[in-house]
Amino acid sequence: MNNYGMVIVGAGEAGARAAAELRSRGWTGEVTLVGDERHAPYERPPLSKQALSGEEAPAPVTILDRPRLDALGIRLVSGDAAVRIDRASHEVLLAGGGKLPYERLLLATGANPRKLTLPGDASGDMLYLRKFEDALAIRSRLAAGRRIVVIGGGFIGLETAASARAAGCEATVIEVAPRILMRGVPEAIAATVEALHRANGVDFRIGIPIDSVNREDGEYVIALADGSRVRCDAVVTGIGAVPETTLAAECGLELDNGVKADECLATSDPDIFAAGDCCSFPHPLYGKRIRLEAWRNAQDQGTHVAGNMLGDRAPDGAVPWFWSDQYDRTLQVSGLSEPSHTTVLRDLGEAGKLYFHLDGDGRLVSASAMGTAGIGKEIRLAEMLIEQRAHPSPESLADAGIRLKALLRA
Amino acid sequence: MAQTEWIEACETDDIEEEDVIRFDHGDRTFAVYRTDKGDFYATDGYCTHERFHLSNGLVMGSTIECPKHNGRFDIPTGSAKRAPVCVDLKTYPVKVESGKVYIQI
Numbered sequence: 001m002n003n004y005g006m007v008i009v010g011a012g013e014a015g016a017r018a019a020a021e022l023r024s025r026g027w028t029g030e031v032t033l034v035g036d037e038r039h040a041p042y043e044r045p046p047l048s049k050q051a052l053s054g055e056e057a058p059a060p061v062t063i064l065d066r067p068r069l070d071a072l073g074i075r076l077v078s079g080d081a082a083v084r085i086d087r088a089s090h091e092v093l094l095a096g097g098g099k100l101p102y103e104r105l106l107l108a109t110g111a112n113p114r115k116l117t118l119p120g121d122a123s124g125d126m127l128y129l130r131k132f133e134d135a136l137a138i139r140s141r142l143a144a145g146r147r148i149v150v151i152g153g154g155f156i157g158l159e160t161a162a163s164a165r166a167a168g169c170e171a172t173v174i175e176v177a178p179r180i181l182m183r184g185v186p187e188a189i190a191a192t193v194e195a196l197h198r199a200n201g202v203d204f205r206i207g208i209p210i211d212s213v214n215r216e217d218g219e220y221v222i223a224l225a226d227g228s229r230v231r232c233d234a235v236v237t238g239i240g241a242v243p244e245t246t247l248a249a250e251c252g253l254e255l256d257n258g259v260k261a262d263e264c265l266a267t268s269d270p271d272i273f274a275a276g277d278c279c280s281f282p283h284p285l286y287g288k289r290i291r292l293e294a295w296r297n298a299q300d301q302g303t304h305v306a307g308n309m310l311g312d313r314a315p316d317g318a319v320p321w322f323w324s325d326q327y328d329r330t331l332q333v334s335g336l337s338e339p340s341h342t343t344v345l346r347d348l349g350e351a352g353k354l355y356f357h358l359d360g361d362g363r364l365v366s367a368s369a370m371g372t373a374g375i376g377k378e379i380r381l382a383e384m385l386i387e388q389r390a391h392p393s394p395e396s397l398a399d400a401g402i403r404l405k406a407l408l409r410a
Numbered sequence: 411m412a413q414t415e416w417i418e419a420c421e422t423d424d425i426e427e428e429d430v431i432r433f434d435h436g437d438r439t440f441a442v443y444r445t446d447k448g449d450f451y452a453t454d455g456y457c458t459h460e461r462f463h464l465s466n467g468l469v470m471g472s473t474i475e476c477p478k479h480n481g482r483f484d485i486p487t488g489s490a491k492r493a494p495v496c497v498d499l500k501t502y503p504v505k506v507e508s509g510k511v512y513i514q515i
Contacts, residue, residue: 024493299479303493373466376477380468405428 010108011035014276017302036081047135052163085251111241111277120212141234144168153180157238263315275301334383335366432465452513458497
């Protein structure tokens with residue numbers, strides 16, 4: 001290695017964790033974190049929750065505030081975008097004209113909301129949620145009595161609908177797919193979530209394509225394919241995210257549903273790594289290339305990749321984990337399941353319901369639960385069983401009298 | 411030194427071996443543990459990293475793992491064992507008398 005520093009493009013969860021971990025692991029050279037937002041690295045999960053509906057005016061929940069960055073000797077370049085990577089000279093070029101030479105480079109560029117283009121004159125007025133300012137813009141529309149339409153019944157859309165209800169708005173969720181939470185959440189839990197939202201006054205239009213969105217007399221009118229019209233004061237769209245790969249593509253790195261990385265999170269250039277929402281990587285537990293849009297993954301990969309930037313070659317095989325808060329309930333998913341997998345229910349009574357998903361060989365590959373915060377413990381134990389590639393019997397999984405901890409030791 | 415008192419937190423049978431429960435007293439919240447060896451301990455109820463109830467976390471031997479970010483603490487001493495936690499957890503003396511667990515706060 002020469003005297004160039006470590007450069008991290010993207011000052012979100014993955015980038016910030018990587019920067020801190022480089023220091024924890026004893027790297028004493030320069031660490032530069034480049035983010036195009038003005039803020040110090042902050043957490044995105046609260047943006048669809050407290051930031052929208054909390055009583056107090058929201059402020060970013062920082063991961064590394066400026067005193068902490070200073071104490072760690074991490075240079076934050078904020079509000080200046082990285083515009084080009086010169087791989088031959090090992091330099092990142094900034095929009096403001098600066099150049100950052102790198103020893104190793106991490107791309108933690110995240111993802112952007114997938115944009116929806118609909119016929120009609122108001123397609124461009126739809127709101128999206130990714131950044132702190134997006135949350136402020138949505139929050140400003142959530143006055144009591146307003147009518148909010150959310151397009152997309154995924155985590156972000158549903159949390160936004162719940163926040164809208166909490167703020168006293170009418171909320172309607174439009175989902176074009178046959179059910180909400182199609183990605184990664186089993187049908188039984190999706191049905192429970194939908195019922196919970198309905199009980200809290202959210203209206204649903206499911207499985208109906210959208211024909212157009214127009215502005216008429218100061219309101220938005222969404223025309224659905226079944227001939228119905230939904231009128232509202234604001235439209236928030238949450239239909240997934242697209243990995244941010246512009247820099248990687250322009251410097252010729254391989255792409256495959258994101259920046260293509262190997263099991264150690266190195267890209268096709270061994271001095272450039274990727275982590276978080278922008279990164280696709282082969283997962284040892286599932287035998288396929290995946291890309292995760294999840295906070296825990298960003299945190300884990302950011303931490304993990306720092307070691308590999310310093311010369312380790314440690315594969316990343318953390319079990320994927322997702323969570324979502326829905327009113328006073330929490331939803332957690334560990335691992336990845338497919339519709340073909342066998343599902344086993346463990347009824348936890350008041351605490352909620354836990355579903356296990358077994359592949360064709362009877363191996364536990366995923367678990368999902370909805371209930372009180374107490375389900376976290378069970379999901380964590382399930383995660384450890386998934387990590388062990390355990391083949392627990394469906395009978396033992398279904399029996400709430402058998403502690404998961406006992407299965408772990410079996 | 412501030413005055414302390416012994417407060418009855420729960421029955422010994424309320425906590426399974428290698429587990430934790432939440433105990434609220436006044437406006438404070440505590441976590442009361444029973445380790446794999448059957449010993450009882452008490453700490454502050456919230457993780458020192460973010461305000462999240464440790465009672466929803468997993469006890470492994472004599473370690474508690476926070477359910478939110480997987481930070482870990484040694485239960486008997488409260489010492490922080492794994493990032494992101496870096497501040498130790500406050501612990502409280504515990505005594506067991508006739509099947510009841512008391513903590514000194």
